Amino acid sequence: MEFAELIKTAKVENVQLSCPGLPPIKGTLCITSHHLLLSSQPGGNGEQGTVELWLLIRNVDAVEKRIASSLGTITLKCKDLKVLQLEIPGMEECLNIASSTEALSSMDSVMMMYPFFYRPQSMKLKDGWQLYPLQHYYQQIAAETSAWRLSCINGDFTICSSYPPAVIVPATVDDKVLQKAARFRQGGRFPVLSYYHKKNGTVMLRSSQPLIGPNRKRCQQDELLLSTVLDGGERGFIIDTRSAQAAKQARMMGGGTEPKSSYPRWKRLHRPLERGRLLQESFIKLAEACNDTSLSMDRWLSKLEGSKWLAHVKAALSTACLAAQCMEREEACILVHGAEGTDTTLLVTALAQVILDPNCRTLTGFQGLLEREWIEAGHPFHFRCAHSAYSHARLKQEAPIFLLFLDCVWQLGRQFPFSLQFNERLLLVLFEHTYASCYGTFLCNSEKERCLCEVKEKTHSLWSWLNQPSELNTHLNPLYTYNALVIWPSVEPQSLQLWQGLFLRWIRSSQYLDEAWAEIHRLVTSCEDAPEESAGRTLCHSQPGAAYPLTITGTANEG
Amino acid sequence: MFVFPSFLQVEQVKLIDRFSTSNKSLVGTLYLTATHLLFIDSSQKETWILHHHIAAVEKLALTTSGCPLVIQCKNFRVVHFIVPRERDCHDIYNSLLQLSKLASYDELYAFSYNPKQNESKRLQGWQLIDLAEEYKRMGVPNSNWQLSDANRDYEICDSYPRELYVPRTASKPVIVGSSKFRSKGRFPVLSYYHRDKEAAICRCSQPLSGFSARCLEDENMLHAISIANPAHHYMYVMDTRPKLNAMANRAAGKGYENEDNYANIRFQFVGIENIHVMRSSLQKLLEVSGTKALSVNSFLSGLENSGWLRHIKAVLDAAVFLAKAIAVENATVLVHCSDGWDRTSQVCSLGSLLLDSHYRTIKGFMVLIEKDWISFGHKFSDRCGQLDGDPKEISPVFTQFLECVWHLTEQFPQAFEYNEAFLLQIHEHVHSCQFGNFLGNCQKEREELKLKEKTYSLWPFLLDEQKKYLNPLYNRDFSQKLVLLEPNTASFNFKFWRNMYHQFDRTMHPRQSVFNLIMAMSEQNKQLEKDFKELEAVSNLTGRLGKKECTLSHRGKIKCVPRLPFMLTFTELRGFAWVSCCLQHFLSCFCCPGQEGN
Numbered sequence A: 001m002e003f004a005e006l007i008k009t010a011k012v013e014n015v016q017l018s019c020p021g022l023p024p025i026k027g028t029l030c031i032t033s034h035h036l037l038l039s040s041q042p043g044g045n046g047e048q049g050t051v052e053l054w055l056l057i058r059n060v061d062a063v064e065k066r067i068a069s070s071l072g073t074i075t076l077k078c079k080d081l082k083v084l085q086l087e088i089p090g091m092e093e094c095l096n097i098a099s100s101t102e103a104l105s106s107m108d109s110v111m112m113m114y115p116f117f118y119r120p121q122s123m124k125l126k127d128g129w130q131l132y133p134l135q136h137y138y139q140q141i142a143a144e145t146s147a148w149r150l151s152c153i154n155g156d157f158t159i160c161s162s163y164p165p166a167v168i169v170p171a172t173v174d175d176k177v178l179q180k181a182a183r184f185r186q187g188g189r190f191p192v193l194s195y196y197h198k199k200n201g202t203v204m205l206r207s208s209q210p211l212i213g214p215n216r217k218r219c220q221q222d223e224l225l226l227s228t229v230l231d232g233g234e235r236g237f238i239i240d241t242r243s244a245q246a247a248k249q250a251r252m253m254g255g256g257t258e259p260k261s262s263y264p265r266w267k268r269l270h271r272p273l274e275r276g277r278l279l280q281e282s283f284i285k286l287a288e289a290c291n292d293t294s295l296s297m298d299r300w301l302s303k304l305e306g307s308k309w310l311a312h313v314k315a316a317l318s319t320a321c322l323a324a325q326c327m328e329r330e331e332a333c334i335l336v337h338g339a340e341g342t343d344t345t346l347l348v349t350a351l352a353q354v355i356l357d358p359n360c361r362t363l364t365g366f367q368g369l370l371e372r373e374w375i376e377a378g379h380p381f382h383f384r385c386a387h388s389a390y391s392h393a394r395l396k397q398e399a400p401i402f403l404l405f406l407d408c409v410w411q412l413g414r415q416f417p418f419s420l421q422f423n424e425r426l427l428l429v430l431f432e433h434t435y436a437s438c439y440g441t442f443l444c445n446s447e448k449e450r451c452l453c454e455v456k457e458k459t460h461s462l463w464s465w466l467n468q469p470s471e472l473n474t475h476l477n478p479l480y481t482y483n484a485l486v487i488w489p490s491v492e493p494q495s496l497q498l499w500q501g502l503f504l505r506w507i508r509s510s511q512y513l514d515e516a517w518a519e520i521h522r523l524v525t526s527c528e529d530a531p532e533e534s535a536g537r538t539l540c541h542s543q544p545g546a547a548y549p550l551t552i553t554g555t556a557n558e559g
Numbered sequence B: 001m002f003v004f005p006s007f008l009q010v011e012q013v014k015l016i017d018r019f020s021t022s023n024k025s026l027v028g029t030l031y032l033t034a035t036h037l038l039f040i041d042s043s044q045k046e047t048w049i050l051h052h053h054i055a056a057v058e059k060l061a062l063t064t065s066g067c068p069l070v071i072q073c074k075n076f077r078v079v080h081f082i083v084p085r086e087r088d089c090h091d092i093y094n095s096l097l098q099l100s101k102l103a104s105y106d107e108l109y110a111f112s113y114n115p116k117q118n119e120s121k122r123l124q125g126w127q128l129i130d131l132a133e134e135y136k137r138m139g140v141p142n143s144n145w146q147l148s149d150a151n152r153d154y155e156i157c158d159s160y161p162r163e164l165y166v167p168r169t170a171s172k173p174v175i176v177g178s179s180k181f182r183s184k185g186r187f188p189v190l191s192y193y194h195r196d197k198e199a200a201i202c203r204c205s206q207p208l209s210g211f212s213a214r215c216l217e218d219e220n221m222l223h224a225i226s227i228a229n230p231a232h233h234y235m236y237v238m239d240t241r242p243k244l245n246a247m248a249n250r251a252a253g254k255g256y257e258n259e260d261n262y263a264n265i266r267f268q269f270v271g272i273e274n275i276h277v278m279r280s281s282l283q284k285l286l287e288v289s290g291t292k293a294l295s296v297n298s299f300l301s302g303l304e305n306s307g308w309l310r311h312i313k314a315v316l317d318a319a320v321f322l323a324k325a326i327a328v329e330n331a332t333v334l335v336h337c338s339d340g341w342d343r344t345s346q347v348c349s350l351g352s353l354l355l356d357s358h359y360r361t362i363k364g365f366m367v368l369i370e371k372d373w374i375s376f377g378h379k380f381s382d383r384c385g386q387l388d389g390d391p392k393e394i395s396p397v398f399t400q401f402l403e404c405v406w407h408l409t410e411q412f413p414q415a416f417e418y419n420e421a422f423l424l425q426i427h428e429h430v431h432s433c434q435f436g437n438f439l440g441n442c443q444k445e446r447e448e449l450k451l452k453e454k455t456y457s458l459w460p461f462l463l464d465e466q467k468k469y470l471n472p473l474y475n476r477d478f479s480q481k482l483v484l485l486e487p488n489t490a491s492f493n494f495k496f497w498r499n500m501y502h503q504f505d506r507t508m509h510p511r512q513s514v515f516n517l518i519m520a521m522s523e524q525n526k527q528l529e530k531d532f533k534e535l536e537a538v539s540n541l542t543g544r545l546g547k548k549e550c551t552l553s554h555r556g557k558i559k560c561v562p563r564l565p566f567m568l569t570f571t572e573l574r575g576f577a578w579v580s581c582c583l584q585h586f587l588s589c590f591c592c593p594g595q596e597g598n
Helices: A002-006 A091-105 A134-142 A175-183 A220-229 A244-253 A276-291 A297-307 A309-328 A344-356 A363-375 A401-415 A424-435 A447-452 A462-466 A469-474 A511-525 B086-100 B119-127 B131-138 B172-180 B216-227 B243-250 B275-289 B296-306 B308-327 B343-355 B362-375 B380-384 B397-411 B420-432 B443-448 B458-464 B514-542 B570-575 B577-588
Strands: A011-019 A022-031 A035-040 A051-056 A060-068 A071-078 A083-089 A148-151 A167-170 A192-197 A202-206 A236-240 A266-270 A333-337 B008-016 B025-032 B036-041 B046-050 B054-059 B067-073 B078-083 B145-148 B164-167 B189-194 B199-204 B235-239 B265-269 B332-336 B548-552 B558-562
Touching: A002 A091, A022 A051, A022 A091, A060 A091, A071 A091, A083 A091, A134 A148, A134 A167, A134 A192, A134 A363, A167 A220, A175 A220, A192 A344, A202 A220, A202 A309, A202 A344, A236 A309, A276 A297, A276 A309, A276 A401, A297 A309, A297 B296, A297 B308, A309 A333, A309 A344, A309 A401, A309 B296, A333 A344, A344 A363, A344 A401, A363 A424, A363 A462, A401 A424, A424 A462, A462 A469, A511 B514, B008 B036, B008 B086, B025 B078, B025 B086, B054 B086, B067 B086, B078 B086, B119 B458, B131 B189, B131 B362, B145 B189, B164 B216, B172 B216, B189 B343, B199 B308, B199 B343, B216 B235, B216 B332, B235 B308, B275 B296, B275 B308, B275 B397, B296 B308, B308 B332, B308 B343, B308 B397, B332 B343, B343 B362, B343 B397, B362 B397, B362 B420, B362 B458, B380 B397, B380 B420, B397 B420, B420 B458
Parallel strands: A202 A333, A236 A266, A236 A333, B199 B332, B235 B265, B235 B332
Antiparallel strands: A011 A022, A011 A083, A022 A035, A035 A051, A060 A071, A071 A083, A148 A167, A167 A192, A192 A202, B008 B025, B008 B078, B025 B036, B036 B046, B054 B067, B067 B078, B145 B164, B164 B189, B189 B199, B548 B558
């Protein structure tokens, strides 16, 4: 078996584990195909030691080793931004552990990943995979209007490899037209319905860029598809997430943007959003600044500024607001796209829905939104989340677009603390699970790949774990009340905040803030024993159904 | 409509939102009264601005729609009017200049403010805070510390209070000698006594040491303070200034203590900048935060360039150093800066706040301000520009203190009995000159102004409306009486205080307030508990109502499942007059409380 070859030393005694804010622990380190385990020294009377660390190796972003005489120190920098240190007696053992961890964490084959091996007793394999079928969403729209239909044109993924089998399209446009239109869009991502705004019947579409190219090609079917969306004299807006210049330049590479002459009823708005490498670098710089607690105020502020992260948050929220405004206030239909239509496009469409639609702000509605607008819509999670902020590996296709989305949702939650049914903890869990998970939900880049890997048959769904009553409760916002209104956030820099709960989670103690939330929870439910659990510092993912005390709960030595 | 007695009334004035990108404005009438500027818009919404709050008035270049007038207030409100006729604008401008810059104290609002309270209540109000009582609470006088009468008639220091606590071993000649060796006569005295550690916070001004001068009495004074702490034989002397500033002072015959001349002192600079640096820092901060369509990067770089948060951190760092010296090392600390009324007040009061949970209560915080700021002669009048005077004396030293406290409340949400609104309200009144407490620069001056005879004290008014200022999450047991609060002062903990600097720019605030909700809920919970106790008593009496299970769910809506022995309808229930109040709550669970939205 491949795993066994990678594990040269499976077990080391007398290893010391330390991480900031917690007292160091000594114990036995074991390395398995997917986990690093550290169990504390068993008592003298032959008792089993307790497992203090249960770290998914996939979570390791960077391994740094330092050898001094016979003692080796390994620093494990994790994708969820925590940093652990292991002091390992014996040079060889240390090197072996380091190289095994490195090899196991960077395994690229999806089928070898932990979700395919994880079999908790309390859950059934097929559960949770069919919770949010697009059919359901379509039925909601069909109840309001007959202008849209569910097309299975992509049933075998041949029209568009990154779209799901079914998509929602205008009822009067037949599959032949779609087929032609798909050829005119990058990656075959022809315009499909992303959101139907019940209040006034306007819709948000998304697609990839049209393949205008240097010769200014046109496509009758694409033009037809878009003009069908608009009634009579209506006008629509195209929100292009690139600058006007970048969109123009894209023509040289065969792409481009809708020219006024061929799409006369659509007004183009350019709102450049960063993606790709620059966004990943922003994330790296921010994590670096947060990890240096000795920074002077000036250095901290200049590094925070230099990371540009909050500027990206502002840009994303502003663009989503623009999209929402076009629909809500201008009562116009909109089309959102950038280049590939799998990153900033989804960021804007998903955020706009959270702003506009109260249903997306419920726990199940939000899960449905993620399923529809991120997972099924083909955000390439496998590429984007291959590495997090610490990795030394050469950047390939990593970009924290989804994290940026979560941050924006968090900002909305800060500004409208009663309007989201879920709390910060859920956002943190989602962040962790996109980078390393025991569930299959965020595996692969598209539905096509998920089908090939049989993800839905062979792994468990994150949703089915999250929706267990015991888990559900810890992710609810005690202050939630249904708010039917649109939630327009303030995007002034004075109103945006660094998401401390995520970026400083492992760096500063949140004990007092957690206690305050527990008190709020207590006040709200007025129960004697409010769940004290918090988004605080547990060292490993909770492993549902496992029989170990999995978290370092030892009294944190703060201060 | 009621006509306001005013000097001036201008119609068709536009009020513009300074951050709005659209050109929306409110049209209304502007009035000038003897004390306030009042704007009533077409929807009858009133905006009141106290003349004393006005920091600057600016007339901008004439535009097609009229003459713009920008008013900046000390509570960081900025209003932007457009007056249709230039002549009117000019009149308003001139009147405001006159009304906001007063030459003498008796013109201040406090002397005309009349809340229609009877005389005995007014006097009682002034007795609410009793500093002698506070020193008693700390545990002085005791075998090591005593009340000194050296300054009973302000003879050795006119900016100190009459009653001062000094070590028992410090004789009168030592006190007098020491005061002659200290700037403005501000010799070392007790600011806070830590009962458990028997250690003290003392405060003074800089010594007149120049390059080599010594003063035996001053050396004895410090020795007396040092030995007043039985546990320890060294004490810290904290010079809160940057070393360079302190050294420059030596050339003027002032300076800092030479460690060689004083027995067992540990000398420490902590580097808080002076009032001029702080004034210009705030100025820069306000320029940045007032910019329209600000990008995140210009905001952050502006925040950095202003240095404001750096200064806040420096003040809090100094306070943490002071508190730790006492709580961890059991050492007494003597704090000074130049004159010992700005930085020294900040550090001593914040240090006490970290050490003693009493100051984290509403009443305790009032005491702290009375003690370390008002009585020890922080020059409120000069620093807040209450009268038309030297603009170089104005400085946001007290504002910084409040901001440090706010940062602490953010880190320790359960440690403070009061909330942000309390801090903002105090800030409001430090500048309003509506109450007597903050008028003048020192106690002596206040006595001469006969404030206790002619004006009202702020504190009883704040106590009367303390419901507004209570922190619903406050946990009395959070910190044992004398356990140190240890804030994390890594830079990332410091944030721009939006609710202070944009208090009046509602568009920037969160649209829903957790605080208000929790406040309402905890009120409601208390009420419900009471109601149910009453109801239970009633049900026991009548025997008609059985056991109930009652839980409060989201937003205080009540889910009540009375297990009735036989069914009771609401109508029947209504029959019980006593349960009608409870019924209100029953019914309220069917209608959702008002939503704040767009």
